[in-house]
Amino acid sequence: NAGVTQTPKFQVLKTGQSMTLQCAQDMNHEYMSWYRQDPGMGLRLIHYSVGAGITDQGEVPNGYNVSRSTTEDFPLRLLSAAPSQTSVYFCASSSRDRGSYEQYFGPGTRLTVT
Amino acid sequence: AQSVAQPEDQVNVAEGNPLTVKCTYSVSGNPYLFWYVQYPNRGLQFLLKYITGDNLVKGSYGFEAEFNKSQTSFHLKKPSALVSDSALYFCAVRDIGYGNNRLAFGKGNQVVVIP
Numbered sequence: 001n002a003g004v005t006q007t008p009k010f011q012v013l014k015t016g017q018s019m020t021l022q023c024a025q026d027m028n029h030e031y032m033s034w035y036r037q038d039p040g041m042g043l044r045l046i047h048y049s050v051g052a053g054i055t056d057q058g059e060v061p062n063g064y065n066v067s068r069s070t071t072e073d074f075p076l077r078l079l080s081a082a083p084s085q086t087s088v089y090f091c092a093s094s095s096r097d098r099g100s101y102e103q104y105f106g107p108g109t110r111l112t113v114t
Numbered sequence: 115a116q117s118v119a120q121p122e123d124q125v126n127v128a129e130g131n132p133l134t135v136k137c138t139y140s141v142s143g144n145p146y147l148f149w150y151v152q153y154p155n156r157g158l159q160f161l162l163k164y165i166t167g168d169n170l171v172k173g174s175y176g177f178e179a180e181f182n183k184s185q186t187s188f189h190l191k192k193p194s195a196l197v198s199d200s201a202l203y204f205c206a207v208r209d210i211g212y213g214n215n216r217l218a219f220g221k222g223n224q225v226v227v228i229p
Binding site: 004031033035040041042043044045048058090092094096101102103104105106107108 | 123146148150155156157158159160163165204208215216217218219220221222
């Protein structure tokens with residue numbers, strides 16, 4: 001079991017460029033989410049999905065798009081990168097089984113926008 | 115909306131001494147509470163959770179947490195801290211909504227265990 005994997009580990013973009021952060025999980029989890037982590041602010045939810053074909057916005061969705069075509073994959077797209085999107089991005093997944101709820105996190109992608 | 119607060123930015127403790135990391139919560143209904151730990155340049159690792167049942171919850175690496183409904187608190191504790199416990203600790207609460215496991219996180223507490 002690889003758990004939750006994220007690529008790339010590091011990325012530097014210029015303002016206005018676009019890119020996709022990849023996330024995959026092999027635990028057959030229904031629920032997946034994207035967070036960004038900024039110093040002193042904890043983790044903030046960007047987008048989440050409760051299953052293939054279903055996505056919804058979190059706390060800070062502006063500037064990001066997601067799609068969920070399979071259970072395993074949940075990519076995050078930055079359409080036109082801005083310096084304010086410099087952050088560490090984490091993908092997480094969890095089961096919808098009653099009594100579970102804990103989320104499993106990937107290792108993160110450190111993004112710098114210049 | 116559900117929320118948690120971690121009032122301290124940093125907790126310093128000597129190795130071998132008890133460690134406490136504080137968390138208070140604000141929810142409508144019954145809370146589902148979690149603690150996560152983040153080591154440098156790593157993702158978050160699940161430590162423990164409170165869903166229902168005993169107020170004292172035991173988790174990984176010798177950590178435990180006490181749920182206190184009257185004080186709306188869920189403090190993380192370890193009887194004897196190790197230098198390897200130095201990390202960033204997050205408290206989180208599950209959002210309430212059909213079919214989702216949204217979590218709201220606190221801002222995190224840096225724990226420094228001094229040898």
